[in-house]
Amino acid sequence: MNSDTSTRELSVPSVLCPFPVTYDEAAAAKADDEIVSWALGLDLFPGQRSELSGYRFGTFAALTHPDAVDHDHLMLAARNMTALFAADDHYCDEGIEGVRLAMSASRLAGALTALENGPRLSDCPSTEDFVGSDPVTRSLRLTAEHLTRLGTATQVGRLRHETIATFLAMAAENSWRIAGHVPEPAEYMAHRKYNGGMACLVLIDVVGGYELTARDWEEPGVRSLSLAASLMIMLVNDLYSVAKESEDIGSHSLPTVLSARHGWSLEQSMRATGELHDRLMCAYLRMEPEVARGASPELARYLTGLRHWMRGNLEWHTLTGRHNNREGRPTPRTGPLGPTHDLTEVRPSTAAGLCPHCGDDHHQDAATAVA
Numbered sequence: 001m002n003s004d005t006s007t008r009e010l011s012v013p014s015v016l017c018p019f020p021v022t023y024d025e026a027a028a029a030k031a032d033d034e035i036v037s038w039a040l041g042l043d044l045f046p047g048q049r050s051e052l053s054g055y056r057f058g059t060f061a062a063l064t065h066p067d068a069v070d071h072d073h074l075m076l077a078a079r080n081m082t083a084l085f086a087a088d089d090h091y092c093d094e095g096i097e098g099v100r101l102a103m104s105a106s107r108l109a110g111a112l113t114a115l116e117n118g119p120r121l122s123d124c125p126s127t128e129d130f131v132g133s134d135p136v137t138r139s140l141r142l143t144a145e146h147l148t149r150l151g152t153a154t155q156v157g158r159l160r161h162e163t164i165a166t167f168l169a170m171a172a173e174n175s176w177r178i179a180g181h182v183p184e185p186a187e188y189m190a191h192r193k194y195n196g197g198m199a200c201l202v203l204i205d206v207v208g209g210y211e212l213t214a215r216d217w218e219e220p221g222v223r224s225l226s227l228a229a230s231l232m233i234m235l236v237n238d239l240y241s242v243a244k245e246s247e248d249i250g251s252h253s254l255p256t257v258l259s260a261r262h263g264w265s266l267e268q269s270m271r272a273t274g275e276l277h278d279r280l281m282c283a284y285l286r287m288e289p290e291v292a293r294g295a296s297p298e299l300a301r302y303l304t305g306l307r308h309w310m311r312g313n314l315e316w317h318t319l320t321g322r323h324n325n326r327e328g329r330p331t332p333r334t335g336p337l338g339p340t341h342d343l344t345e346v347r348p349s350t351a352a353g354l355c356p357h358c359g360d361d362h363h364q365d366a367a368t369a370v371a
Helices: 024-039 057-064 073-095 101-115 125-133 133-151 153-179 185-192 202-209 216-217 219-246 254-262 266-292 297-320 362-369
Strands: none
Touching: 024 057, 024 073, 057 073, 057 297, 073 101, 073 133, 073 153, 073 202, 101 125, 101 153, 101 202, 101 266, 125 133, 125 362, 133 153, 185 219, 202 297, 216 219, 216 297, 219 254, 219 266, 219 297, 254 266, 266 297
């Protein structure tokens, strides 16, 4: 997406997220300082050093994990977030880090060995040299070691699984760019829920000092809520990152996909994205009590953790320097009702007849196929 006047004047719509903000500001500030030192020590984000402290990755962790057992557990979340942002910036879509799109899938796949940090049959020494020579793989290895110290083998395996899914989604997005392919809305939404959110939600129980059983983690209703929460988290990211990405290589987001599909202005597509988010939130709030009925104490805590993550993610996006007040880049304005508003039902879309789940016109596809 090219930068233009309209992207510099974007207004992010208010979205439904009726959960309270709760976090320890002192803990957030301490985590901010430490995560910057950790990232600089690993030589992460070399092209963004002057901006890094304003990204407030420690605050992100504090906002999304207000029940963290202690500072050590909170820093696990902060390191995991930072490593994922680094993989995205170094391998995928941050032009100032010298990304080579043609190599992105290879670099993401090669980084997976960094998540294997326990005793195992020996790799070629050069494989471990590869892990140690790259800032992103070093950050992933250190995060895996941190989790191994604080969590169980099952929890380590869950992080590995969700990170692999995230990297696959990142590679898919880069394949679209290389091919010059603009995905259809449904195609985009099918991948978006796996592109970062789940690899963070998977640490909710670890950071809180408990373990969600495998049975609860994989229970279909719980999985459905987790994926829905992940998708809403990523849609909020889409809304706040459109302006930032207008100056970068040009990654896809739901607003840009809807604009390409329907010929809408970016502002209209952002409103439609907000409406899709709100419909999903209403469905989430209807389903949550059913899943919570008879829940174990651990599952009840996990469901509360999902709420913390959705609200904390929204709050962080309104204040981080990664998307706001960034030198040479447009800053999105928040809608007139602020970042959140309370709704009893979602207002009907101004684009009647479109799919309420992805914003597409599936009848158009059918008509084209018949023709």
